[in-house]
Amino acid sequence: MGKKIIVAGLGHGGIAAAAQLSKAGYDVTVYEKKKEGTLGYDWTDIFAPDALGIAGMEMPPEDKFEYKEDMTFFSPSQSKGLRQHVPQDKLEIKMERRDIYEHFINHALECGVKIVYECEVKGPVVLGNRVVGIKTSEGDVYGDLVIDACGLNSPVRRNLPESFMIDKDVERNEKITIYRAFYNVATEEPVEAKFKVMLFEGGIKGVNWVASEDDHTDLLIGRFEEFDMDHVNEFAEHLRKTNPRLGTEVQRGGQFVEIPVRQPMAVMVADGYAAIGDSAFMTVPLIGSGIANSLKASKVLADTVIKDKHNAFTADTLWNYQTGYYKILGNGLAPLAAAKLLLLSLTPEEIDYFFEKEILTEDLMTIGADFTGLGSVKVDPADMINKAKQVCSDMELLKKIIACGVRMGRVSAACAMMPKKWNAKRVASWSKVYNYCFK
Numbered sequence: 001m002g003k004k005i006i007v008a009g010l011g012h013g014g015i016a017a018a019a020q021l022s023k024a025g026y027d028v029t030v031y032e033k034k035k036e037g038t039l040g041y042d043w044t045d046i047f048a049p050d051a052l053g054i055a056g057m058e059m060p061p062e063d064k065f066e067y068k069e070d071m072t073f074f075s076p077s078q079s080k081g082l083r084q085h086v087p088q089d090k091l092e093i094k095m096e097r098r099d100i101y102e103h104f105i106n107h108a109l110e111c112g113v114k115i116v117y118e119c120e121v122k123g124p125v126v127l128g129n130r131v132v133g134i135k136t137s138e139g140d141v142y143g144d145l146v147i148d149a150c151g152l153n154s155p156v157r158r159n160l161p162e163s164f165m166i167d168k169d170v171e172r173n174e175k176i177t178i179y180r181a182f183y184n185v186a187t188e189e190p191v192e193a194k195f196k197v198m199l200f201e202g203g204i205k206g207v208n209w210v211a212s213e214d215d216h217t218d219l220l221i222g223r224f225e226e227f228d229m230d231h232v233n234e235f236a237e238h239l240r241k242t243n244p245r246l247g248t249e250v251q252r253g254g255q256f257v258e259i260p261v262r263q264p265m266a267v268m269v270a271d272g273y274a275a276i277g278d279s280a281f282m283t284v285p286l287i288g289s290g291i292a293n294s295l296k297a298s299k300v301l302a303d304t305v306i307k308d309k310h311n312a313f314t315a316d317t318l319w320n321y322q323t324g325y326y327k328i329l330g331n332g333l334a335p336l337a338a339a340k341l342l343l344l345s346l347t348p349e350e351i352d353y354f355f356e357k358e359i360l361t362e363d364l365m366t367i368g369a370d371f372t373g374l375g376s377v378k379v380d381p382a383d384m385i386n387k388a389k390q391v392c393s394d395m396e397l398l399k400k401i402i403a404c405g406v407r408m409g410r411v412s413a414a415c416a417m418m419p420k421k422w423n424a425k426r427v428a429s430w431s432k433v434y435n436y437c438f439k
């Protein structure tokens with residue numbers, strides 16, 4: 001009988017890791033609070049399909065997805081739009097969230113994973129310095145390793161002892177609150193850009209999109225503070241002035257949800273514990289995409305577990321998962337969390353300036369697509385500073401850009417200094433330095 005692995009929550013990375021581990025002979029059970037067949041949201045998601053192959057999954061059937069349109073980013077004044085030009089072979093796919101889940105779950109079941117639905121995880125069971133199981137609504141469950149795939153507010157992560165050095169809470173500027181809904185199409189008039197992403201529209205700090213589909217208009221409103229339906233209705237009305245296709249009738253969705261947009265977690269593992277997906281803040285900090293990253297992380301985690309010949313599953317052996325993850329994704333994502341802090345410090349006028357002076361370009365926005373899917377996350381802070389110095393006559397803005405470039409450089413240096421091997425003391429000092437870069 002293989003060692004017993006518990007996956008807390010049916011997150012995307014968790015179920016993908018579960019499948020790979022079950023296939024390799026481990027006894028894997030996923031505990032999910034929702035009812036079977038009710039997972040996900042009533043809308044579509046976008047992700048890079050190459051991540052499926054990395055996680056050992058096939059492409060979904062052709063009638064279940066389509067390729068995503070290039071996005072056009074607009075400045076707050078909407079005076080300028082920057083359209084991505086993602087090459088054909090790097091296009092992401094758009095799929096219904098429930099179909100993504102169905103695809104992942106069917107694959108996991110074929111690999112022998114067991115899933116217990118309607119079972120709420122309440123927290124970890126900790127014995128001494130080790131996670132030995134989870135507390136659930138159905139009683140305690142014990143295992144040799146707990147994979148935490150419960151998402152942003154994971155009760156496992158949040159209830160770990162302080163001595164584990166694992167970030168529990170997320171600050172307000174480290175998560176974005178999203179309202180998303182599909183509205184009816186109010187007019188068949190052609191649109192200038194099919195997938196419009198608007199930064200700080202209406203002078204409000206946040207990201208918004210209006211995507212024109214054949215049978216609906218997809219509205220997303222993202223804010224770094226709480227907001228309610230009154231704000232949604234008022235803002236949607238404001239958007240209708242420049243997006244007449246956006247109707248007034250909500251056809252699908254219409255929920256508020258939260259996405260982490262911060263640096264990857266400083267310590268992702270402990271004895272008997274590994275976090276994945278939103279539990280470990282694996283999303284791209286500037287845009288919140290996390291599906292492809294979670295899938296790629298699942299491969300690193302599964303490989304690490306399989307290579308742990310003595311099934312120790314200690315922080316020591318699981319540390320290879322952390323270093324492997326940072327190598328393929330975290331080292332590129334962490335500086336983007338610094339860029340997000342710059343974005344939050346800017347005024348709408350300063351963002352307009354970025355567009356007008358071509359500090360932001362179509363190429364940069366196209367690299368943005370790469371962040372979500374392809375793992376080759378590269379932004380050169382020195383390049384950014386040099387360009388800003390050439391065009392920027394506003395000293396206050398230039399100072400902000402230079403500070404951001406310096407911060408990005410520091411973050412990259414901190415990532416490079418991550419201990420290669422687990423050593424509790426060294427990891428503790430390193431994680432303090434790393435997290436301090438974002439203060």
Ligand SMILES: Cc1cc2nc3c(=O)[nH]c(=O)nc-3n(C[C@H](O)[C@H](O)[C@H](O)COP(=O)(O)OP(=O)(O)OC[C@H]3O[C@@H](n4cnc5c(N)ncnc54)[C@H](O)[C@@H]3O)c2cc1C
Pocket residue numbers: 008009010011012013014031032033034039040044045046047119120121122149150151152154155178180257258259276277278279283288289290291292294
């Ligand atoms: C509105 C929105 C749009 C997004 N769009 C995209 C996109 O287009 N592309 C993209 O790549 N990413 C997108 N993301 C991000 C993406 O959803 C996540 O980054 C990705 O799914 C990884 O998160 P996760 O699966 O780890 O966590 P989650 O999606 O949060 O899943 C956690 C799972 O654990 C379960 N769970 C939670 N708590 C408990 C508990 N106590 N007990 C038992 N089970 C529990 C939940 O029910 C859920 O099934 C979007 C997110 C949101 C909110």
